[in-house]
Amino acid sequence: MKPRYFYSLRSTIADRPQLTACGRLTEWPWYRCPGCSAFIDEELASYDAVIDHLGRRGLADILPVSSLHFVFRRDLIDLWQAHGLTGFSATPVHVIGWSKRTKKPFPTEVPEYALVRPSAFVRLEEPPPLGPPCPVCGRVACAFPKLTEPLPHGVQIDESSWDGSSIFGVLRLGFLFCTREVAELTLRAGYSKHFGFTRVEELYTAEPYDRERWADRDYGAYYMGFIKQRVEDL
Numbered sequence: 001m002k003p004r005y006f007y008s009l010r011s012t013i014a015d016r017p018q019l020t021a022c023g024r025l026t027e028w029p030w031y032r033c034p035g036c037s038a039f040i041d042e043e044l045a046s047y048d049a050v051i052d053h054l055g056r057r058g059l060a061d062i063l064p065v066s067s068l069h070f071v072f073r074r075d076l077i078d079l080w081q082a083h084g085l086t087g088f089s090a091t092p093v094h095v096i097g098w099s100k101r102t103k104k105p106f107p108t109e110v111p112e113y114a115l116v117r118p119s120a121f122v123r124l125e126e127p128p129p130l131g132p133p134c135p136v137c138g139r140v141a142c143a144f145p146k147l148t149e150p151l152p153h154g155v156q157i158d159e160s161s162w163d164g165s166s167i168f169g170v171l172r173l174g175f176l177f178c179t180r181e182v183a184e185l186t187l188r189a190g191y192s193k194h195f196g197f198t199r200v201e202e203l204y205t206a207e208p209y210d211r212e213r214w215a216d217r218d219y220g221a222y223y224m225g226f227i228k229q230r231v232e233d234l
């Protein structure tokens with residue numbers, strides 16, 4: 001039997017915000033869990049977004065608004081829904097104008113966007129859980145190392161906790177995981193410019209940048225090698 005791979009959906013433009021339109025949500029209320037102080041993003045019925053700049057590619061299929069939110073153009077979500085993919089919610093995001101006062105004209109054609117959140121959740125085996133779930137919000141703290149340290153074994157999903165959903169996450173952690181079906185469908189449909197997929201067991205396994213050992217350019221290629229943008233590389 002073929003091993004089953006799970007993927008983490010990644011933006012490939014996170015560190016290149018000049019490439020596409022980029023901005024922020026005008027309002028996204030959050031609070032801290034009284035039990036474990038986890039960050040909890042309150043869900044609204046819809047969001048408004050304002051744009052800092054359009055970049056060379058303009059309003060693209062991904063709209064970077066923060067490192068915590070996945071905002072995609074509606075046609076990608078329509079594609080997923082048309083193929084019966086499960087395990088996510090899509091909340092409308094309306095782009096309403098510039099974030100700052102400017103004389104620059106705003107585009108007249110503004111695509112529809114949606115904020116995608118997983119609605120199905122799995123538990124992790126790796127990094128290992130640190131204790132039982134929080135009795136208030138259900139979060140399980142896991143032994144993630146400090147930000148600069150790689151995870152020796154990447155991320156391992158406890159498959160017995162997976163309900164078969166196409167898209168899923170980990171409660172209170174900002175992952176968007178998916179099956180190979182989602183990765184293939186998305187890349188084959190041409191959403192490969194600003195999206196990529198990393199096998200979960202390779203997540204955060206990249207060694208940190210060390211200027212003694214890496215030329216800038218080589219490290220960039222090494223790092224991006226973990227984010228697959230072609231079906232044959234999945």
Ligand SMILES: [Zn+2]
Nearest residue numbers: 033036134137
């Ligand atoms: Zn909690």
